[in-house]
Amino acid sequence: MRCVTIILPRKNGVLLLSEPFPGSLEKLLRPAKPRALVEALRRLQAGFTVAQDRRQGGYLRHAPAVAAYGAFYGLRTATKVHRLLNELQPRPRTVLDLGAGTMGAALGALVTCSSIDQVHAIDRSRQALNWGSERLRAHAPNLKIKTFAGDLLHRKTRFPTVDLVLAANVLDEFRHSRDRQRLFRAMFNAVSPGGLLLLVEPGTRRASQKLIEIREAVKSDLSILGPCTGAARCPYAEHPKDGWCFSEWEPQEPRWYGRLRESAGIRRQRLTWSWLALAPEACRPPRGARVISGSMAVGRYLCAPEGRILSSSASDSWQRGTLLSDWDQGAME
Ligand SMILES: C[S@@+](CC[C@H](N)C(=O)[O-])C[C@H]1O[C@@H](n2cnc3c(N)ncnc32)[C@H](O)[C@@H]1O
Numbered sequence: 001m002r003c004v005t006i007i008l009p010r011k012n013g014v015l016l017l018s019e020p021f022p023g024s025l026e027k028l029l030r031p032a033k034p035r036a037l038v039e040a041l042r043r044l045q046a047g048f049t050v051a052q053d054r055r056q057g058g059y060l061r062h063a064p065a066v067a068a069y070g071a072f073y074g075l076r077t078a079t080k081v082h083r084l085l086n087e088l089q090p091r092p093r094t095v096l097d098l099g100a101g102t103m104g105a106a107l108g109a110l111v112t113c114s115s116i117d118q119v120h121a122i123d124r125s126r127q128a129l130n131w132g133s134e135r136l137r138a139h140a141p142n143l144k145i146k147t148f149a150g151d152l153l154h155r156k157t158r159f160p161t162v163d164l165v166l167a168a169n170v171l172d173e174f175r176h177s178r179d180r181q182r183l184f185r186a187m188f189n190a191v192s193p194g195g196l197l198l199l200v201e202p203g204t205r206r207a208s209q210k211l212i213e214i215r216e217a218v219k220s221d222l223s224i225l226g227p228c229t230g231a232a233r234c235p236y237a238e239h240p241k242d243g244w245c246f247s248e249w250e251p252q253e254p255r256w257y258g259r260l261r262e263s264a265g266i267r268r269q270r271l272t273w274s275w276l277a278l279a280p281e282a283c284r285p286p287r288g289a290r291v292i293s294g295s296m297a298v299g300r301y302l303c304a305p306e307g308r309i310l311s312s313s314a315s316d317s318w319q320r321g322t323l324l325s326d327w328d329q330g331a332m333e
Helices: 023-029 034-049 063-088 104-112 126-139 177-189 205-218 255-263
Strands: 094-098 118-123 144-149 162-168 191-202 223-226 247-249 271-279 289-291 300-304 307-311
Touching: 023 063, 023 104, 023 126, 034 063, 034 255, 063 104, 063 126, 063 162, 063 191, 063 223, 063 247, 063 255, 063 271, 094 104, 104 118, 104 126, 104 162, 118 126, 126 144, 162 177, 177 191, 191 205, 205 271
Parallel strands: 094 118, 094 162, 118 144, 162 191
Antiparallel strands: 191 271, 223 271, 247 271, 289 300, 300 307
């Protein structure tokens, strides 16, 4: 008998089962000359890593910044939305992407949900919206696209009613809680009956806590479709010092992407994000339990309908954020 040894990549003892970015997204967002984007990406990244109160707004004003954002961060945003919609399985016809930037979120939805025939997008950067519209049209030439360049919080800005409202990396841009609350209400009012609001934010403690605050405030009036699996109170609202709720995924990067990232001085290959999916109509939370901690000597924490539980039988293939849909606590005891 022939034996074959397969060496699987590990980091801190955890098995990394990496997959490539979705091929259609990578193809749409791959730049003709990645090297030309390095300097603009380096500047964008430096802007994102300074303290939030020192950030300069309007970083998507110039063509090089828009192209660098669209190719690098846009691919990440689109991939996160693609992974989330694969879990949530909505069938929207109309989509609204708020704070859309280069429309990575809309693109992620478009390649995932074949039911979409109309996309609306609002952002203060006209250049970013034009860049994104071109990519959407390249994927779906018959798609109806309506963009509006303006301020999300301006009293004259109107949000159309749609089946799927997306807001990726937007709430974190607003420093004042009253602005976030106003924006959240307006976003939610734009969801049609039977529709869905999907908020995707960075995987940081601060961004996750903002989503947990929203979840705790609205949980008795709206349906929460994820990441929560039905716990009466979020385990991280109960134990905020223990951590925060986020998902992670380490892609197998195409060569151009890895080179661009490294040349711009961005060390982290791993994608992390926090998220919240809400619906106006009564819906059940997803079945099962979600992995909400990294790998520990004693196992991993899961978020289940009964709250936070420790699973000592954690599998190497679980990643933070994985939904274990056939998890049955009774059967494990
Ligand atoms: C971090 S980017 C996210 C872009 C895109 N959603 C993504 O995830 O790839 C934040 C976006 O919000 C937009 N934005 C921030 N504040 C805004 C406001 N008050 N009105 C309109 N757009 C705003 C910015 O122009 C930028 O495109």
